[in-house]
Amino acid sequence: MTRLMKNLLEILLEQGQPxxxxxxxxxxxxxxxxxxxxxxxxxxxxxxxxDLKGNERTIRxxxxxxxxxxxxxxxxxxxxxxxxxxxxxxxxxxxWHKDQLETIFMQHKELxxxxxxxxxxxIIEKHKKELSLLTNTAVQRYSDFCKNNIDLFNxxxxxxxxxxxxxxxxxxxxxxxxxxx
Amino acid sequence: MTRLMKNLLEILLEQGQPxxxxxxxxxxxxxxxxxxxxxxxxxxxxxxxxDLKGNERTIRxxxxxxxxxxxxxxxxxxxxxxxxxxxxxxxxxxxWHKDQLETIFMQHKELxxxxxxxxxxxIIEKHKKELSLLTNTAVQRYSDFCKNNIDLFNxxxxxxxxxxxxxxxxxxxxxxxxxxx
Numbered sequence: 001m002t003r004l005m006k007n008l009l010e011i012l013l014e015q016g017q018p019x020x021x022x023x024x025x026x027x028x029x030x031x032x033x034x035x036x037x038x039x040x041x042x043x044x045x046x047x048x049x050x051d052l053k054g055n056e057r058t059i060r061x062x063x064x065x066x067x068x069x070x071x072x073x074x075x076x077x078x079x080x081x082x083x084x085x086x087x088x089x090x091x092x093x094x095x096w097h098k099d100q101l102e103t104i105f106m107q108h109k110e111l112x113x114x115x116x117x118x119x120x121x122x123i124i125e126k127h128k129k130e131l132s133l134l135t136n137t138a139v140q141r142y143s144d145f146c147k148n149n150i151d152l153f154n155x156x157x158x159x160x161x162x163x164x165x166x167x168x169x170x171x172x173x174x175x176x177x178x179x180x181x
Numbered sequence: 182m183t184r185l186m187k188n189l190l191e192i193l194l195e196q197g198q199p200x201x202x203x204x205x206x207x208x209x210x211x212x213x214x215x216x217x218x219x220x221x222x223x224x225x226x227x228x229x230x231x232d233l234k235g236n237e238r239t240i241r242x243x244x245x246x247x248x249x250x251x252x253x254x255x256x257x258x259x260x261x262x263x264x265x266x267x268x269x270x271x272x273x274x275x276x277w278h279k280d281q282l283e284t285i286f287m288q289h290k291e292l293x294x295x296x297x298x299x300x301x302x303x304i305i306e307k308h309k310k311e312l313s314l315l316t317n318t319a320v321q322r323y324s325d326f327c328k329n330n331i332d333l334f335n336x337x338x339x340x341x342x343x344x345x346x347x348x349x350x351x352x353x354x355x356x357x358x359x360x361x362x
Contacts, residue, residue: 049312049315049316050316051315051316052315052316052317052318057315059311059312059315072304072305072308073305073308073309073312076301076304076305077305082312082316112293112297115297116293116296116297116300119297119300119301119304120257120300122304123253123257123300123303123304123307124253124254124257124258126304126307126308126311127253127254127307128254129311130240130307130310130311131230131240131254131263134230134232134233134238134240135230135231135232135233135263136233137233
């Protein structure tokens with residue numbers, strides 16, 4: 001993040017509400033309407049849906065220094081969400097209500113650049129994930145994940161990481177044991 | 182699209198370059214770098230990648246009144262793309278080069294709102310597609326697609342629609358014959 005972006009983030013952080021959650025707290029549950037953006041100072045949060053067979057499928061893992069919507073579709077459409085958003089560790093961060101964010105962006109036009117860059121990062125992340133599932137092997141997906149998240153293996157259940165990487169826990173375990181040995 | 186957004190789009194369209202492509206023209210090929218945004222007045226364009234088995238996988242179908250990046254990741258990262266972007270019909274539209282767009286947005290601050298809304302639409306679209314693959318049956322995905330795109334069955338090859346809906350051509354054919362009969 002550039003110095004300009006860091007400064008803009010500071011403006012935002014000063015105006016948010018501090019939040020503290022225990023492990024396994026639901027920030028949002030399926031059926032609710034998202035009206036919140038969060039920044040994580042400490043902690044890990046998973047976003048998951050129930051698939052057709054009733055299995056939990058993790059579609060995003062948020063961690064330190066991430067900004068995220070509790071559900072981005074619901075936030076913009078005002079429709080009830082399919083997403084469950086749950087802390088996996090004790091978590092502290094900053095939260096903004098939708099109405100408050102609107103006001104902040106009205107009052108601080110210099111934040112438009114921050115919002116634009118953040119939205120493009122979200123888009124790139126989601127497109128990369130889609131492509132990765134089509135064009136990368138399980139080993140490549142694991143390897144990419146480890147670049148910035150190797151510490152998560154000591155912090156959250158591995159079956160959640162496996163779900164995020166779209167592989168079975170057994171496959172993840174096999175890949176890990178090969179890469180470590 | 183609201184009247185305001187239509188007016189903002191008009192400002193953009195006036196400054197773009199008209200483009201005309203024959204059927205099966207590649208707007209972008211894997212390995213190239215995307216520096217272009219397009220608006221379709223007439224025609225259909227597919228965005229596809231080659232998966233691990235070398236199969237073409239359609240990840241987006243753009244059509245009349247769509248705005249799109251030839252490859253959104255490559256456009257913002259300047260990395261060579263994995264995407265192939267190809268016309269499926271004779272196509273006419275408007276194109277903007279990246280440098281030109283930067284200049285237009287510098288000169289017309291009123292377009293910030295348009296850009297913001299367009300980016301959120303892209304994000305919602307991509308997230309909805311991700312969720313749809315997890316939480317919707319093939320029949321539901323077909324039914325959703327038909328709401329705005331039923332005419333495409335007379336305009337583009339069905340195997341491309343099947344790929345976009347993440348089902349085999351045989352499954353798509355079976356679902357269609359049941360829904361029509």
